[in-house]
Amino acid sequence: MPKADRWSSDEEEIVLLSLLPKPISHLDEGTYGVVWKARDNATQEIVAIKQIKFDSDMTKEGFPISALREIGVLLSLSHESIVSVREMVVGSTPDKVFMVMDCFEMDLQAAMKKGPGASTPFAQSEVKYMMRQILSAMAHVTSIARKYEHPARNMTQMVVTLWYRAPELLFSESCYGPEIDTWSIGCIFGELLIKEAILKGTGELDQIQKIFKLLGTPTDDEYWEQLWSKQGSTFKWKNNDSDLARTFAVNSFSATGQSYLSPDGFDLLSRLLSLNPKKRITAEDALRHSYFSCGVTEQVPMFYV
Amino acid sequence: METTLRAFITLFKDSSSRWVEEDYPRGTTTDADGSFIPTGSLVYKMYKRVVFHTDETSSEMTFDCSSFSEYDYYDSEEEDFGVDDNGVIADGGVFREDEELAAEVLTTLLPSVSAHDSSLSSSSSPPSSSLMGAPHLLTYDTYQDWKTFPDTDERLLLQELSDRASSLLQREGCSDYTIQNYFQRLPGCCPRFPPSDQVTKEASAVFSSDSSSLPTPSGSTLPIDSKCRSIMMNWSFRVVEFSLLNHDGRHRQQLKARLLSRAFSYVDRICTKFEIANRDQYKLLTIVCLHLAAKVSGLLKSDAHVYDCYERFQRRCSDDTASTSASSSLSSSSPSTSSAEMSVESSQTIVPTPHSQDSVADSSLPLQQEQQQDQSEQSYSTEYIWLLSLHGLHSLCNDEFTMDEFKQMECTILQHGLDWRVSSVVALDWVDIYLELMVLRPPSLLLRCNDDENNNNTYGKNNFLTFTKAECDDIRDKTLTQSEYALKQPCFMTCAPSLLGLAAFLNVMKGYCSIGRSDCDLLLLSSIEGAIGFSIDYDDLYDMQVKMMFEHDDDDDECLV
Numbered sequence: 061m062p063k064a065d066r067w068s069s070d071e072e073e074i075v076l077l078s079l080l081p082k083p084i085s086h087l088d089e090g091t092y093g094v095v096w097k098a099r100d101n102a103t104q105e106i107v108a109i110k111q112i113k114f115d116s117d118m119t120k121e122g123f124p125i126s127a128l129r130e131i132g133v134l135l136s137l138s139h140e141s142i143v144s145v146r147e148m149v150v151g152s153t154p155d156k157v158f159m160v161m162d163c164f165e166m167d168l169q170a171a172m173k174k175g176p177g178a179s180t181p182f183a184q185s186e187v188k189y190m191m192r193q194i195l196s197a198m199a200h201v202t203s204i205a206r207k208y209e210h211p212a213r214n215m216t217q218m219v220v221t222l223w224y225r226a227p228e229l230l231f232s233e234s235c236y237g238p239e240i241d242t243w244s245i246g247c248i249f250g251e252l253l254i255k256e257a258i259l260k261g262t263g264e265l266d267q268i269q270k271i272f273k274l275l276g277t278p279t280d281d282e283y284w285e286q287l288w289s290k291q292g293s294t295f296k297w298k299n300n301d302s303d304l305a306r307t308f309a310v311n312s313f314s315a316t317g318q319s320y321l322s323p324d325g326f327d328l329l330s331r332l333l334s335l336n337p338k339k340r341i342t343a344e345d346a347l348r349h350s351y352f353s354c355g356v357t358e359q360v361p362m363f364y365v
Numbered sequence: 366m367e368t369t370l371r372a373f374i375t376l377f378k379d380s381s382s383r384w385v386e387e388d389y390p391r392g393t394t395t396d397a398d399g400s401f402i403p404t405g406s407l408v409y410k411m412y413k414r415v416v417f418h419t420d421e422t423s424s425e426m427t428f429d430c431s432s433f434s435e436y437d438y439y440d441s442e443e444e445d446f447g448v449d450d451n452g453v454i455a456d457g458g459v460f461r462e463d464e465e466l467a468a469e470v471l472t473t474l475l476p477s478v479s480a481h482d483s484s485l486s487s488s489s490s491p492p493s494s495s496l497m498g499a500p501h502l503l504t505y506d507t508y509q510d511w512k513t514f515p516d517t518d519e520r521l522l523l524q525e526l527s528d529r530a531s532s533l534l535q536r537e538g539c540s541d542y543t544i545q546n547y548f549q550r551l552p553g554c555c556p557r558f559p560p561s562d563q564v565t566k567e568a569s570a571v572f573s574s575d576s577s578s579l580p581t582p583s584g585s586t587l588p589i590d591s592k593c594r595s596i597m598m599n600w601s602f603r604v605v606e607f608s609l610l611n612h613d614g615r616h617r618q619q620l621k622a623r624l625l626s627r628a629f630s631y632v633d634r635i636c637t638k639f640e641i642a643n644r645d646q647y648k649l650l651t652i653v654c655l656h657l658a659a660k661v662s663g664l665l666k667s668d669a670h671v672y673d674c675y676e677r678f679q680r681r682c683s684d685d686t687a688s689t690s691a692s693s694s695l696s697s698s699s700p701s702t703s704s705a706e707m708s709v710e711s712s713q714t715i716v717p718t719p720h721s722q723d724s725v726a727d728s729s730l731p732l733q734q735e736q737q738q739d740q741s742e743q744s745y746s747t748e749y750i751w752l753l754s755l756h757g758l759h760s761l762c763n764d765e766f767t768m769d770e771f772k773q774m775e776c777t778i779l780q781h782g783l784d785w786r787v788s789s790v791v792a793l794d795w796v797d798i799y800l801e802l803m804v805l806r807p808p809s810l811l812l813r814c815n816d817d818e819n820n821n822n823t824y825g826k827n828n829f830l831t832f833t834k835a836e837c838d839d840i841r842d843k844t845l846t847q848s849e850y851a852l853k854q855p856c857f858m859t860c861a862p863s864l865l866g867l868a869a870f871l872n873v874m875k876g877y878c879s880i881g882r883s884d885c886d887l888l889l890l891s892s893i894e895g896a897i898g899f900s901i902d903y904d905d906l907y908d909m910q911v912k913m914m915f916e917h918d919d920d921d922d923e924c925l926v
Contacts, residue, residue: 136788
């Protein structure tokens with residue numbers, strides 16, 4: 061087992077023997093971990109190190125379940141579009157557990173905001189390239205992760221960052237599957253087109269309203285009727301018509317800053333953002349969609365190069 | 366001398382026939398019937414391939430049968446051509462019966478087969494078509510060359526299965542996941558578990574423990590043996606059985622088999638790499654591996670979920686105090702009254718006390734209570750899962766180990782024993798793939814059994830081997846039972862999970878094929894190899910199948926809980 065002092069960073073939290081000449085930064089922080097940029101002192105490679113958060117409550121039941129499952133899944137995944145875990149490192153104490161991963165210059169959000177060509181929309185060919193990567197990674201994860209899951213039942217709804225959270229989760233659906241991820245991919249698709257998050261709710265209620273405003277209120281939909289009746293919901297939602305077609309113009313080179321979107325692309329977007337999760341397209345089916353087989357050829361985005 | 370020839374012909378199901386659109390041959394103005402062909406017309410052409418097996422050698426060849434395809438044309442302006450969305454020609458097109466096509470292919474290609482196959486040299490002349498239609502004509506889909514299938518859906522489906530299989534194979538072949546028969550190993554040839562520099566003062570500080578080492582021998586210094594594994598296996602089965610009490614029978618069976626397979630793959634991997642100091646440590650190791658497997662399997666979803674289950678479990682216990690027998694049955698849930706002690710008896714093997722067996726195995730009462738629950742109590746359905754948490758398992762051990770020892774052992778297992786690689790490949794992962802490939806998802810295996818043409822049961826009215834939902838479930842259940850048996854037997858410990866799963870699957874499938882066991886195996890293996898792309902050691906597989914079938918029958922009483 062490698063020791064943590066093989067890695068350098070300017071942060072004391074990562075138990076270090078030597079500091080780098082130039083500080084390497086704290087990259088990001090999420091619910092379950094903090095990500096640092098560090099240098100492998102053995103190879104001089106720059107790597108990303110994710111420190112798993114250990115709250116005192118977490119250790120009551122031993123190693124945190126979420127972290128363990130994340131490690132297990134990531135270590136077993138092998139896909140060109142998924143960041144790979146190089147190894148696990150334990151610091152001087154067992155609560156200092158790090159995942160050493162490949163480090164990338166920027167994530168997708170940073171690429172949209174700060175990368176080369178950030179001021180202009182992505183070309184359709186670039187969007188297509190990124191969407192294929194995301195969907196094929198998702199399809200891979202779905203097929204691999206299947207063996208980790210027993211049939212979904214009574215699961216927590218507090219998953220996924222709010223802006224990308226599927227509507228059924230916002231209505232406390234506890235039986236869900238990979239379709240919540242394809243919803244998120246639909247949100248990312250929209251975001252790639254306009255370079256801005258498409259559903260920026262300030263809270264759960266606001267998020268629901270924004271979803272219904274964009275996609276219309278699900279009326280005469282058996283799934284939603286059942287879900288609402290199961291919950292004894294007393295809310296009355298204002299009937300909206302879908303605004304998706306107006307928000308994402310098809311075959312238009314308008315000055316709105318949106319990437320060009322073919323009719324096939326719009327069809328895929330609307331299938332990914334289907335309010336009814338049972339009708340939502342799967343990642344596997346999305347890869348077979350004519351959006352990818354017709355029209356312009358995919359092209360590596362400028363910020364990749 | 367008459368020779369029986371079997372032709373296995375790759376056929377596509379009607380719902381996904383591969384009719385490929387091509388330009389009509391240049392210069393052709395009329396079709397075979399003399400009808401005028403408009404300029405720009407397209408032709409639908411059907412491709413089929415054949416694979417030959419003969420009785421004597423089972424040699425196999427693949428031919429492109431496109432020369433036997435049927436032609437038709439259509440005017441692209443005319444929609445009512447009779448072609449379905451999926452490209453199958455309906456009324457307007459020409460679609461020959463599979464049997465007729467197969468007979469023609471067989472007759473035409475027989476000379477080629479004879480040239481390749483010495484066993485056919487005695488054939489004086491090609492059999493007639495009428496002879497071909499009789500009992501020895503089989504058609505099936507082997508998935509050979511599936512990467513060239515024109516149907517995108519089918520190709521992607523097989524690609525997905527192939528990807529999953531290669532991911533499993535990759536891990537299966539990795540030294541991190543290797544399992545050896547550690548019972549036959551000489552003492553001292555492996556490092557001790559845990560490595561001596563592992564337990565640190567910091568470790569104990571993190572977990573608020575005064576103890577600074579893992580359990581030391583307490584009376585038992587004998588090495589572990591297969592009996593220890595067997596006892597812990599049976600104990601684990603009972604604990605898991607109880608923990609999954611509220612799940613329905615079939616679901617419980619699946620969860621139990623997966624959980625225990627994973628748990629014991631951890632145990633066996635660690636014991637392969639390290640020497641376990643004593644039986645107490647083996648006991649602790651097994652229990653914590655069971656807990657880890659429950660976490661990784663998703664049965665324990667989060668810490669909050671564990672606490673929630675615990676609270677509901679406690680509430681259930683207190684509700685049940687009115688019932689004397691109930692409190693007796695559930696007493697193992699309380700750490701202060703834990704009863705599932707596993708003691709080291711004078712025989713120096715690990716034996717759960719009779720009390721523990723009663724408390725864990727006596728599930729009848731809670732089961733009856735559960736059956737009485739109304740629907741509003743469904744949210745309680747996971748409460749017994751709590752027993753698989755660290756606190757739950759600790760409570761079953763009658764303070765033989767402390768919580769800190771549990772936690773330290775968990776860290777040691779992850780860090781040193783498994784090197785964080787908790788995704789062990791187990792036989793059931795493979796069984797899933799085989800079932801999906803053959804049974805559960807289209808395109809399913811097609812077996813045409815002309816010697817059984819009036820059979821309307823398993824083979825359906827079209828004589829294809831198809832499965833109803835109930836039959837699929839039955840196949841899965843029986844495969845699980847065989848896998849479960851293999852899990853309990855140390856002799857299967859070192860077998861590759863891919864082969865183990867395959868042996869179980871083939872054994873079960875034999876009961877569904879009326880075409881003879883060797884043919885059934887041949888068809889299935891050929892399809893599996895074609896789709897997944899791995900080569901199978903037939904001798905090993907056969908040995909495993911025999912061992913699994915016959916020893917299973919012999920050892921029923923001893924091996925099954």
